[in-house]
Amino acid sequence: MSPVEDPEVRIIRLEEADSTNEYAKRIAQEVPEGTVVVASKQTAGRGRRGRSWASPEGGLWMSVILKPGKTDPRLVFVGAMAVVDVLDEFGIRAGIKWPNDVWAGGKKIAGILTEGRAGEYVVLGVGLNVNNPLPEGLWGSATSMLYLVGRKIPLEKVLGRLIFHLNAWYRVYRLRPDLLMVKVRERTFILGKSVEVFEDDSSFVGRAVDVLDDGSLLLDVGGELRRVVSGEVSLRPL
Ligand code: ATP
Ligand code: BTN
Numbered sequence: 472m473s474p475v476e477d478p479e480v481r482i483i484r485l486e487e488a489d490s491t492n493e494y495a496k497r498i499a500q501e502v503p504e505g506t507v508v509v510a511s512k513q514t515a516g517r518g519r520r521g522r523s524w525a526s527p528e529g530g531l532w533m534s535v536i537l538k539p540g541k542t543d544p545r546l547v548f549v550g551a552m553a554v555v556d557v558l559d560e561f562g563i564r565a566g567i568k569w570p571n572d573v574w575a576g577g578k579k580i581a582g583i584l585t586e587g588r589a590g591e592y593v594v595l596g597v598g599l600n601v602n603n604p605l606p607e608g609l610w611g612s613a614t615s616m617l618y619l620v621g622r623k624i625p626l627e628k629v630l631g632r633l634i635f636h637l638n639a640w641y642r643v644y645r646l647r648p649d650l651l652m653v654k655v656r657e658r659t660f661i662l663g664k665s666v667e668v669f670e671d672d673s674s675f676v677g678r679a680v681d682v683l684d685d686g687s688l689l690l691d692v693g694g695e696l697r698r699v700v701s702g703e704v705s706l707r708p709l
Pocket of ligand 1: 518519520522523524525526569570571572579580581582598600609612613614704705706707
């Protein structure tokens with residue numbers, strides 16, 4: 472399928488992609504920073520650790536190519552904060568489930584997936600449930616803007632606002648990453664709460680205490696402080 476390109480804002484629009492992250496990685500070295508890839512649907516949308524991401528028509532499935540000069544686990548928060556701000560504009564109060572999920576109304580509404588090649592590029596992928604149907608298996612754990620607002624949401628407007636906020640938070644990240652982390656802390660709804668932490672083949676329960684400036688999460692595990700890094704764990708709020 473030949474992409475429709477907009478030279479001004481460098482948005483590559485696709486009817487269908489395997490995964491916008493995969494597409495973006497394939498072109499990352501040839502295009503300028505800020506190039507956006509958006510697909511009406513994905514046939515192989517992915518979450519972390521290769522988990523599948525349901526991406527039928529009606530949702531916002533996009534990736535932006537960044538060239539910050541290094542990979543950094545905090546880049547995921549640029550995406551999470553941008554989604555939180557977009558949702559605010561539509562009257563939806565959302566929070567971050569550290570590190571890469573955005574939740575609203577007690578369920579997951581969006582996920583962020585950052586992937587990169589050290590020193591060359593970072594692809595920041597955002598999947599946001601807008602008007603798309605959710606597979607039955609996710610009804611207990613996922614939600615959408617349509618469901619929360621009660622009416623169809625203009626997808627193009629959501630994309631425009633998301634790009635705006637991604638730009639703004641990326642600028643904050645580059646100039647004052649500490650300020651990005653202040654906002655992340657404000658919006659991380661698990662702080663002070665008990666969570667189950669899943670590592671490769673074990674799990675433990677702790678109380679989330681803080682998100683540190685390097686993006687890691689500090690937990691109180693039976694009175695002892697323990698720091699976990701985003702690439703290595705998954706959390707479940709209890
Ligand atoms: P964590 O992010 O803490 O690792 P997670 O369970 O949210 O845990 P991810 O890999 O981040 O896992 O996200 C992928 C998961 O998201 C899938 O396993 C599936 O349960 C869920 N999921 C898939 N598609 C959607 C969607 N469109 N909306 C919400 N959730 C989805
Ligand atoms: C997660 O919650 O684990 C992250 C989900 C990320 C989904 C988005 S949709 C656009 C981009 N393309 C993908 O295949 N994944 C991300």
